[in-house]
Amino acid sequence: MRFDSIRFRIRILYSLVLGIILVIYSGILYFSLSYTLHEDLDSQLALKAHKIVAVMQNYLKTSENNHNSLLNLIKNSIEKNDADPCFDNMKTLRFQEIANLTLKRDFISISSPSGKILGGSYNTANNVIPILLKQKGISIFNNTTFSTVKLPENLLRIISVPFPSNGKKEYFIHVGTSLKPITKLLHREKILIIVDIVIVLLVTSFIGQFFVSRILKPVKEMAITADKITRKSLSARVESTHLDYEMQHLVDSINSMINRLEKAFKHIANFSLDVSHELKTPLAIMRSESEFALIKERSHKEYQSVLQSNLDQIQRMKKLVDDLLLLAKVDHEIEVFTFEKLELCGFLKKLYEKEKMLAAEKKINIEFETSIDTVFVSADTLHLRRLFINLLANAIKFTPLGGKIGITVKQTAEIAYIAISDTGIGINQEELDRIFERFYRTEEADETAEPGSGLGLCLALSIVKVHNGKIDVESTVGKGSTFTIALPTMVL
Amino acid sequence: MKNILIIDDEPKIREIYNKLLTEHGFKVFDAFNVRIAHKILMEEKIDLVLLDIKMPIVDGVSIFSLLKNSYENVKVIVTSVYSLEEQKKHIEGASDYFDKSQSIDKLLKKIAAVLND
Numbered sequence: 001m002r003f004d005s006i007r008f009r010i011r012i013l014y015s016l017v018l019g020i021i022l023v024i025y026s027g028i029l030y031f032s033l034s035y036t037l038h039e040d041l042d043s044q045l046a047l048k049a050h051k052i053v054a055v056m057q058n059y060l061k062t063s064e065n066n067h068n069s070l071l072n073l074i075k076n077s078i079e080k081n082d083a084d085p086c087f088d089n090m091k092t093l094r095f096q097e098i099a100n101l102t103l104k105r106d107f108i109s110i111s112s113p114s115g116k117i118l119g120g121s122y123n124t125a126n127n128v129i130p131i132l133l134k135q136k137g138i139s140i141f142n143n144t145t146f147s148t149v150k151l152p153e154n155l156l157r158i159i160s161v162p163f164p165s166n167g168k169k170e171y172f173i174h175v176g177t178s179l180k181p182i183t184k185l186l187h188r189e190k191i192l193i194i195v196d197i198v199i200v201l202l203v204t205s206f207i208g209q210f211f212v213s214r215i216l217k218p219v220k221e222m223a224i225t226a227d228k229i230t231r232k233s234l235s236a237r238v239e240s241t242h243l244d245y246e247m248q249h250l251v252d253s254i255n256s257m258i259n260r261l262e263k264a265f266k267h268i269a270n271f272s273l274d275v276s277h278e279l280k281t282p283l284a285i286m287r288s289e290s291e292f293a294l295i296k297e298r299s300h301k302e303y304q305s306v307l308q309s310n311l312d313q314i315q316r317m318k319k320l321v322d323d324l325l326l327l328a329k330v331d332h333e334i335e336v337f338t339f340e341k342l343e344l345c346g347f348l349k350k351l352y353e354k355e356k357m358l359a360a361e362k363k364i365n366i367e368f369e370t371s372i373d374t375v376f377v378s379a380d381t382l383h384l385r386r387l388f389i390n391l392l393a394n395a396i397k398f399t400p401l402g403g404k405i406g407i408t409v410k411q412t413a414e415i416a417y418i419a420i421s422d423t424g425i426g427i428n429q430e431e432l433d434r435i436f437e438r439f440y441r442t443e444e445a446d447e448t449a450e451p452g453s454g455l456g457l458c459l460a461l462s463i464v465k466v467h468n469g470k471i472d473v474e475s476t477v478g479k480g481s482t483f484t485i486a487l488p489t490m491v492l
Numbered sequence: 493m494k495n496i497l498i499i500d501d502e503p504k505i506r507e508i509y510n511k512l513l514t515e516h517g518f519k520v521f522d523a524f525n526v527r528i529a530h531k532i533l534m535e536e537k538i539d540l541v542l543l544d545i546k547m548p549i550v551d552g553v554s555i556f557s558l559l560k561n562s563y564e565n566v567k568v569i570v571t572s573v574y575s576l577e578e579q580k581k582h583i584e585g586a587s588d589y590f591d592k593s594q595s596i597d598k599l600l601k602k603i604a605a606v607l608n609d
Contacts, residue, residue, distance in 0.1 A: 280592070281502060281592075283573075283593050284592035285505060287593060287594075287595070287596075288509070288592070288596050289504070289508050291596045291597070292511065292512050292596060295515075309504065431549075441548045442549070443524075443548040444501070447503065447524045450502075450503060451502060451548075
């Protein structure tokens with residue numbers, strides 16, 4: 001067991017808290033028991049003493065009896081026996097009530113207020129009363145008192161009661177009893193309590209350890225699972241059955257984190273695969289074509305065509321690298337964008353003039369249509385131009401000879417809508433969901449057309465997002481597609 | 493004369509391989525999608541298919557299983573710019589695999605080996 005472990009610390013803390021509670025609780029129990037026992041003893045002593053006093057006072061009420069005869073009577077009866085105080089012979093003398101008190105083991109003594117013994121039971125060893133006075137630090141008895149006298153081998157609890165109780169206090173009746181039974185009982189109780197506490201602490205400590213181990217088990221499993229996870233193996237998950245709510249939550253969090261990691265790694269792996277595919281394709285073309293040209297002597301025109309083709313491929317690679325860099329910037333370095341106020345209609349009109357010429361080569365007619373004069377947006381002109389050029393290039397690419405492309409601008413209170421529609425081949429529903437994915441390519445309209453990089457629409461989406469806009473696409477296979485871009489307008 | 497069908501969406505690759513293989517005495521057909529490939533396979537007696545993997549809509553993986561199911565005698569060399577290891581991960585059981593960024597000499601040797609087998 002490690003001393004810096006949670007398990008150890010919880011166990012110690014748990015035992016400590018329980019120990020303190022048990023000690024306090026047992027202490028209260030012990031002292032209240034002790035108090036009750038002493039109280040009980042005192043009240044028994046008082047009962048006995050007062051009974052004796054009452055009987056004696058009764059005795060004196062008879063005219064022929066006087067103090068001397070009473071003293072003699074008592075002396076005779078309590079000193080007669082060499083064992084316990086005995087009032088047996090007093091039964092006949094109306095001392096029945098005293099006899100009924102169980103005075104065995106008790107001691108009775110009668111003294112003057114100054115402690116002079118006038119008589120006492122044998123078991124008192126007559127010097128108890130002076131010791132009592134000495135221990136109390138007084139010279140005479142005054143009133144009813146309770147005292148504890150420490151004898152070499154015993155503790156005595158004594159009640160001293162004046163007699164007669166009313167009027168002049170001529171004598172004191174002392175009734176005492178040994179505290180040994182009580183101290184014995186309390187001592188036994190004390191040991192019992194200590195043993196109990198130790199046993200309870202040991203047992204709870206082990207039970208605590210068991211529970212803590214059970215609670216911490218998922219933590220151990222998480223560590224084992226985490227150890228298993230490497231870049232190549234992200235399939236491990238933490239077992240999540242029979243868990244406490246908090247642990248369940250933690251385990252779920254960790255599992256979903258691993259899920260995200262796995263997705264991210266997969267995404268990176270796919271991305272790398274796609275990138276290398278797109279970069280290697282032009283390389284493969286250039287190598288194959290150059291090698292083919294070099295197999296034998298070729299004509300001047302053939303060499304020229306190979307060089308031209310190589311240039312095209314170099315251009316293609318450059319574009320791909322540029323697109324990739326731009327994509328990385330759009331996604332991770334938004335600060336490369338510089339936003340300024342841009343008048344959208346004029347901006348699009350310029351683009352339209354330019355694209356009109358390109359489209360004319362394919363005999364495609366582009367129309368620009370808007371009912372508004374000016375609409376302002378906050379935009380990065382360079383990237384926004386890139387976005388519309390990409391969309392228009394796509395429209396031209398997928399629209400057959402003699403087709404039509406329309407650019408329309410509309411505006412609501414806060415949003416400018418730019419729609420680019422074509423009469424091209426259209427996109428089926430299945431593909432519509434995927435065209436904005438990186439490197440997703442659809443089949444070319446023309447079999448001789450060079451495939452795009454698959455990044456165009458992905459970039460378009462990213463650029464629109466940076467502008468807080470939205471891009472939507474609607475398409476009917478065979479009829480054409482419409483890409484609609486919504487951009488928030490600038491409040492002037 | 494052996495008939496070879498090139499299935500690849502990259503027009504330049506089709507063009508170069510077409511010229512190369514024609515010069516080496518093969519009768520060459522090419523297709524840029526599964527529809528055209530299927531048409532050629534039905535009309536011509538094709539001995540060998542050079543099959544690209546990454547193509548839009550229907551990729552080489554699907555075309556390969558189509559070939560295995562319907563044209564089991566046609567041999568297939570997978571030709572892609574993926575590494576050979578990656579190609580084998582995508583398509584299992586082709587006659588051979590060729591990385592298009594390697595030398596065309598290698599491709600010719602592989603074609604000869606597969607056809608002579």
